Amino acid sequence: MIIERTVKQQIKKALDLGQLVIVIYGPRQSGKTTLIKSITDEMSVQPFSRNGDDLFTQKEFSTWELSALKSIIGDNKLIVIDEAQRIANIGIILKLLVDNLSVTIIASGSSSFDLANKINEPLTGRSQTILLYPFSYQETKINYQQTLPETALEEMMTFGMYPKVFQLTSKEEKENYLYNLLNNYLYKDILNFENIKKPKVVVDLLSLLALQIGKEVSVAELAQNLAISQKTVEIYLGLLEKMFVIFNLRGFSRNLRKEIYKTSKYYFLDVGLRNALIRNFNPLDIRQDKGELFENWFIVERMKFLNNNNHRANLYFWRTYDQQEIDLIEEKEGVITGFECKWSKNKVKIPQEFLDTYKNAKYQIINQENYLDFIT
Structure with a gap:
């Protein structure tokens, strides 16, 4: 098809x-x-x-x-x-x-x-x-007309959205394709950048980021773990963004002194590639990272939805020093919307300080029941 x-x-x-x-x-x-x-x-x-x-x-x-x-x-x-x-x-x-x-x-x-x-x-x-991103759910939803929603979501969160994945049928074929994508394209592209003197360090950096999706990233900590300078880490992060492997969200701040705005969260442009990097294609019910995977997948799908439909928006995350946080802040046409992604069905407490500070802001909790409303 x-x-x-x-x-x-x-x-x-x-x-x-x-x-x-x-x-x-x-x-x-x-x-x-x-x-x-x-x-x-x-x-x-x-x-x-x-x-x-x-x-x-x-x-x-x-x-x-x-x-x-x-x-x-x-x-x-x-x-x-x-x-x-x-x-x-x-x-x-x-x-x-x-x-x-x-x-x-x-x-x-x-x-x-x-x-x-x-x-x-x-x-x-x-x-x-x-x-042009890899496939969006909006583009592929016709493929899942005969599939249970929870099965479709697990498939996408496990193997990602690269077009070739949708042409393959078995789990083994999809895993092999993603491993080959890493080895034959990503690693070779890394070698082609003149500014990268230690390609293995870049791969190690990606592996560290893959284990920190949804968390604020400390450049100093990454530099220490990799035994390279902070400046080098920043250069490598920039190149990986320009290669469409990762992207970052900056902290959102307009009014509060205690809002964190100088740090970044890094996500992968495709979660299938991320899973290949950490060698983990296990079913979601035995994974410890399914919440972070869902957050990464939804944020990318929201980005695709905005881009593909020619909507312009600025994207951030929001957090205060006293640990109140929202996964995704979307600023579009003067309207601020917060999206909090939750895989579990536990009740979520809305950060009241965010609503008090940004009086006209909207707030949405994204879960397995309603995520389609925001990406189609």
Whole structure:
């Protein structure tokens, strides 16, 4: 079954409006190539396609000479470049093309660090950037029409949302795919970053973060455990975010002196990858981390829902020095909403200080019964 991507309509609209450069970025294996093909298959012109991972393509596009670029492109009007960040000075090259040729360009990449730096700046005002996450529940819910809700949730919390996972049937196949994703893509991408001198340390850092999801992270403590400097830890955390492996939420503070706002919580963009990292695909009923997994999974799904439906929001967590806390704070169009994720069915006490401080704020407890109301 072909699963339609929600952001496809955003891309088609941008093309219809005459946008010259569409930049699609997101994690490796999130479905960028498949999405682009589904779009170009519906267009009246055939694309000129290249992959930046290919050494020939990197050499082919290494020139800044317009005449040479014209001879490469020929009469093609639609250019598609996968993994565009692998091509040196790709932003300047694309600028040359759109400034001098009647072309439309769709470029994709799996590193926001490289893609943002190399494409967006030279093409300011002439490119539109689309973030493509792995599948969202909103996109895959049709797959679970004949599945009990609790079974579907456990499946997603265990194996994550990468598109390939939904093509596989057995537990063993899914586990092997996620292990291969770690070894063949993640670790190799880490090696490709010039700033990373000790790749094993980065893997150790990820393993530490995998055991701390939902908790505030101390850079000093991570540095001490890894026997490296705090500055190095901060660099590695930044790179892992730009590779779409992890993301961080900062503390929310507007009014109270005792609100914590200088620390971060780190989550994984896909919980399946996180489970592969710690080698744990056990059933939820015997796992000690199911509450943290549910929190991580829901926050990512909420992020996807906002992104895929073109809603703009700032996301944080909230905590005070006297241990009152809320997992996720969403600030959207002047409205503040708190989301507290709870796997257990125990009664949850609403942090009264939050409601007293932010008079017009909303508050939602997210559990196994109502989570779908906020991600579909």
